[in-house]
Amino acid sequence: MSFSINSLDIDFQLAVFAAIMERMPGLVAIKEQENGRLIYINDTGVKMLGTDDYAELELLIDQNQLGKGNADFSTVPSGLHEKECQWHNIQGETFLGLYEEIFLRNNSKDYCFFRITDYLTDRRFKQQLNRELERFGALFDYASIGILVTNQWGEIILINDFALNQFGYRREELLGQKVEILIPQRVHTRHEQHRDRYNAHPQSRPMGIGMDLFAVRKDGSEFPVEISLSHYANEEGHFVIAYVNNITERKKAEEKIENLNNELEAKVEERTGQLTQALEQLKISKEELTAALSKEKELGDLKSRFVSMASHEFRTPLSTILSSAFLVKHYAEEKDQPVRNKHIQRIVNAVSLLTDTLNDFLSVGKIEEGKVQVRLSEFDIQDFFNNIIQEMQELAKEKQTISYHHSGETTVLLDPSLLKHITMNLVGNAIKFSKSDSLIEISTTKNDSEFSLIVKDYGIGMSEEDQQHLFERFYRGTNVSNIQGTGLGLHIVNNYSKLMNGSISCRSELNAGTTFIINFQLETKKSPASHENNLIN
Numbered sequence: 001m002s003f004s005i006n007s008l009d010i011d012f013q014l015a016v017f018a019a020i021m022e023r024m025p026g027l028v029a030i031k032e033q034e035n036g037r038l039i040y041i042n043d044t045g046v047k048m049l050g051t052d053d054y055a056e057l058e059l060l061i062d063q064n065q066l067g068k069g070n071a072d073f074s075t076v077p078s079g080l081h082e083k084e085c086q087w088h089n090i091q092g093e094t095f096l097g098l099y100e101e102i103f104l105r106n107n108s109k110d111y112c113f114f115r116i117t118d119y120l121t122d123r124r125f126k127q128q129l130n131r132e133l134e135r136f137g138a139l140f141d142y143a144s145i146g147i148l149v150t151n152q153w154g155e156i157i158l159i160n161d162f163a164l165n166q167f168g169y170r171r172e173e174l175l176g177q178k179v180e181i182l183i184p185q186r187v188h189t190r191h192e193q194h195r196d197r198y199n200a201h202p203q204s205r206p207m208g209i210g211m212d213l214f215a216v217r218k219d220g221s222e223f224p225v226e227i228s229l230s231h232y233a234n235e236e237g238h239f240v241i242a243y244v245n246n247i248t249e250r251k252k253a254e255e256k257i258e259n260l261n262n263e264l265e266a267k268v269e270e271r272t273g274q275l276t277q278a279l280e281q282l283k284i285s286k287e288e289l290t291a292a293l294s295k296e297k298e299l300g301d302l303k304s305r306f307v308s309m310a311s312h313e314f315r316t317p318l319s320t321i322l323s324s325a326f327l328v329k330h331y332a333e334e335k336d337q338p339v340r341n342k343h344i345q346r347i348v349n350a351v352s353l354l355t356d357t358l359n360d361f362l363s364v365g366k367i368e369e370g371k372v373q374v375r376l377s378e379f380d381i382q383d384f385f386n387n388i389i390q391e392m393q394e395l396a397k398e399k400q401t402i403s404y405h406h407s408g409e410t411t412v413l414l415d416p417s418l419l420k421h422i423t424m425n426l427v428g429n430a431i432k433f434s435k436s437d438s439l440i441e442i443s444t445t446k447n448d449s450e451f452s453l454i455v456k457d458y459g460i461g462m463s464e465e466d467q468q469h470l471f472e473r474f475y476r477g478t479n480v481s482n483i484q485g486t487g488l489g490l491h492i493v494n495n496y497s498k499l500m501n502g503s504i505s506c507r508s509e510l511n512a513g514t515t516f517i518i519n520f521q522l523e524t525k526k527s528p529a530s531h532e533n534n535l536i537n
Contacts, residue, residue: 026097026117031067033103033110038067048116050090060090067101067112087116146244152237154179154195166246168218179242184216199238202231207242215244224251250334257340261328264347268321271351321347367495374415374499376523381444381451382406388420389442392427399437402427408446413522418496419453425489426455426516433514434459451520458513467506 027045031038038058046052049060061067064087085099101114146163150156156174164171167182174181179195180188207213207227215225226245231238324343331339382404389402396402423442430440434457441456462470471494473487497504501521508514 026115028113028115029061029067031061031112031114033112036062036068039111045116048089048095056090060088064088066099066116067114085116146246148174148179148242148244150179150240150242152199152239154192156181157239163244166217166244167215173218182215184214184222198229198240202229202238202240204228204230215246223248254332257328257344260344261325264321264344264351265325267351268325268347321351367492372418372496372499374418376413376415378411378413379416381410381412381446384416384419385423385442385444388423388427392424392431395428396431396440397434397436400431400434400440401438402440402442404442404444406444406446408444409448410446412446412451414451414500414520418500422493422496422518423453423455425493429489430455430457430459430514433457449522451522453518453520454515456513456515461510461512461514462508463510467508470506471504 025044027048028042029038029045030040038054038061041057046057049057051057051060064085066087081102082098082100084096086094086096087099088094095118097116097118099114099116101112104111104113143160143162146166147158147160148156148163149158156177156179159171159174164174167174180191183191205228207229213225213227214222216222224247226247228243230241230243232241233239324346328340328343328347331337331343385404385406389404393402427440427442434440438458441454443454443456445452471490473491494504497518497520501523502518504516504518506514506516
């Protein structure tokens with residue numbers, strides 16, 4: 001509670017002014033000019049002068065020449081006056097400080113408001129004030145969102161630089177204008193009604209929940225926005241703070257997502273059509289094979305295995321695509337973007353799995369029909385395998401490591417497309433059938449007449465019985481029934497190797513790992529045309 005002398009004599013306006021001055025540091029007091037009477041002094045002033053006795057306080061203030069002003073008040077310049085001064089307290093101790101005074105007239109009486117701060121206190125106060133102003137400036141003027149403040153009549157009284165850039169105005173063009181200047185003309189009346197209701201019951205909340213909001217620039221162009229409101233009040237009235245965020249890019253992203261969803265649905269439909277077409281082709285193949293009695297038993301086995309494999313391999317990804325596509329449309333908010341991304345990635349992965357599976361079936365069909373062409377070209381061995389390893393490392397399990405070593409000559413003449421398929425299939429199996437923290441080793445050797453590829457893992461391995469049927473189509477080891485696969489990969493690898501004069505062998509032991517070795521007998525480089533008809537028989 002401030003120390004007050006004759007407080008009942010203080011006019012209400014003076015009391016309000018004194019309350020404001022009370023918040024300032026140092027001695028703050030009020031003197032009546034006509035009789036020099038002290039009518040107010042704050043607690044800090046009492047402590048600085050060292051006494052709360054009224055008579056002693058007036059005497060000390062007179063001795064220190066404080067608040068004396070000018071006898072002819074009409075000649076005193078208006079505004080704040082300040083100077084350095086020395087003053088002493090009741091104990092006679094002398095201090096150096098800053099003296100400030102201002103002269104006011106109220107109800108035909110003249111008053112002098114004065115304040116004394118020692119230099120240390122004044123310097124700290126100003127430093128603190130400057131820091132606060134800097135923080136406010138950083139928050140308001142350098143915020144990466146539009147901020148504007150309106151009074152209770154909807155007039156703009158503050159606006160930051162970011163908002164000015166958003167709307168294309170200069171500050172002087174907006175200050176004092178109704179906020180409706182930034183809103184499309186078609187919603188002016190409705191917005192004024194909303195503004196009046198908000199002022200009657202202000203609260204911090206988003207604006208236009210469930211609605212698409214638009215703002216208008218100086219040039220008349222509109223853009224979508226997201227607006228949040230907050231409010232505050234002081235002795236000058238009620239004020240509303242609006243935070244305006246341009247969401248044009250978000251709207252574009254949402255449109256892209258919607259387009260992507262449509263594209264994915266179209267791709268699923270396309271892949272389903274391809275699957276249907278593949279089934280039709282296999283049905284036709286069945287009819288043709290049935291005509292050949294020598295292959296009737298093999299055809300029946302093929303059909304049985306395919307139906308079983310297709311039922312197992314296609315059901316899971318198709319279910320994933322269907323469920324994720326259904327869920328994506330229910331996450332429409334910006335905050336749901338991570339969930340949307342998750343379901344979209346699930347769809348992409350499932351489509352990729354279906355594509356790989358279909359490609360395996362189609363590759364087998366081309367091999368059986370003798371339609372696979374070998375196109376030889378010379379390439380750098382180490383660059384070729386390093387690129388494959390970099391691509392496969394992204395598919396590896398956690399902490400799985402793929403190492404590579406080459407010896408001998410650095411270039412080879414083979415079909416890079418077929419060799420890539422072979423390598424990726426063998427490395428993919430090594431990743432799939434090995435533990436998370438295991439090592440997968442790839443090594444290549446090249447001399448004048450032979451090129452060797454070795455892929456070794458330390459995974460689950462296979463039994464000797466399984467190795468007897470390893471390269472048969474649809475065959476899967478007895479210990480991998482719980483791991484996804486078609487049983488076609490090694491069948492394709494074996495045939496692609498043969499197309500390039502290669503032979504494949506396997507060494508494996510249960511729970512000790514597997515090693516595949518492929519040796520290619522090399523030819524001298526010939527023109528590509530001479531190899532295009534080198535088809536499997």
